Amino acid sequence: MANGGSPGAHGEALLFLTDEQLRKGIEAMFFAYRGFTADPDRILEKYGYGRAHHRAIHFINRTPGTTVTNLLATLGVTKQSLNRVLRALVEDGLVESRVGARDKRERNLYLTEDGLVLESELSEAQRRRMRSAYRTAGPEAVSGFREVLEAMMDPEQKRQYVRLKEINT
Amino acid sequence: MANGGSPGAHGEALLFLTDEQLRKGIEAMFFAYRGFTADPDRILEKYGYGRAHHRAIHFINRTPGTTVTNLLATLGVTKQSLNRVLRALVEDGLVESRVGARDKRERNLYLTEDGLVLESELSEAQRRRMRSAYRTAGPEAVSGFREVLEAMMDPEQKRQYVRLKEINT
DNA sequence: CTTGGAAAGTCAACAAGGCTGACGTAAAAT
DNA sequence: ATTTTACGTCAGCCTTGTTGACTTTCCAAG
Secondary structure, eight states: OOOOSSSTTTGGGGGGGGGHHHHHHHHHHHHHHHHHHHHHHHHHHHTTTHHHHHHHHHHHHSSBOOOOOHHHHHOOOOOOHHHHHHHHHTTTSSSSEEEEESOOOOEEEEEEEHHHHHHHHHHHHHHHHHHHHHHHHHHHHHHHHHHHHHHOOOOOHHHHHHHHHHTTH | OOOOOSTTTTTTGGGGGGGHHHHHHHHHHHHHHHHHHHHHHHHHHHHHHHHHHHHHHHHHHHHHOHHHHHHHHHOOHHHHHOOOOOOOOHHHHEEEEEEEOTTOOEEEEEEEEEHHHHHHHHHHHHHHHHHHHHHOOOOOHHHHHHHHHHHHSSSSHHHHHHHEEEETT
């Protein structure tokens, strides 16, 4: 079951698939994700928001005019859970919810000016860290980074990711 | 502030540092982390546990005999929060808490046989996904993946990561 | 034109897992 | 002898997720 240290007959080519290597990858994900969220978390706290608000703000900014159902699919949470967050953002004037033009049942979501300001504060902080990590690791590492992450996603998540990736190419 | 599409005088060498590229990295992290936790989450649900239990189990397994204070530093949560999780695991017979031999104030934590069984179920699921992602992306990508993740950690997290990495080399 | 179903919003209740603050006990260190 | 450390615990709070039930509005198909 567990294959320890000694490299087998296949040699170095498969070294990166040992349990040891996989474990390092797992722990790297765990610790890196903490860093990934640390800066936004600090900013959000100032405004009394949490990560859930950040996610909503991020994806509304990414696809302005998106519907609630759309956002639900992207975020993978329940309507009730998203609604609580969305209500706060609308009440605080960071998000605008317009009745759909074509289909009046839908609500099209947009960031207000204030919403855009917070979004930019959050994403700049997150980009700063990402930029520094990219710079440290170099372009080759970056492409490997993204390849592995993509391969780690569930099919549905990957669909969401690719869909967004192809906007503003 | 935002630098859009057109490559500047530096050419392709810095393309990976555009806001566009950074954004893709950010979203990749978001979606990949969901995949990363999906399999363990399903398993944990069967036993009525959550991610917090998984983390405790993982790191107790990694450094058997570790103390509560140690675990606290690794996990980055409060004593009260960890205690709730630890109490459940001890009561359910997955973790053993022995009074320290040298320092009787300390508690040394170990997985029991049952604990080891669950740990192995969880980590095998997680390794399976990581292995598949590594295989898809290839060895070069894997090293880039880890480099970027390491560069993304806060110094304190990186210390934890490196400390663990160097056990069982 | 009626009706079925989709999109959205809302209420209530609950759970996991974070947090702070305040104590208490045992044991080590000074 | 006193202070500090390690651990445990009680109480209460918050965010963010869940289920279930119900309503309103509106599109679309029969």
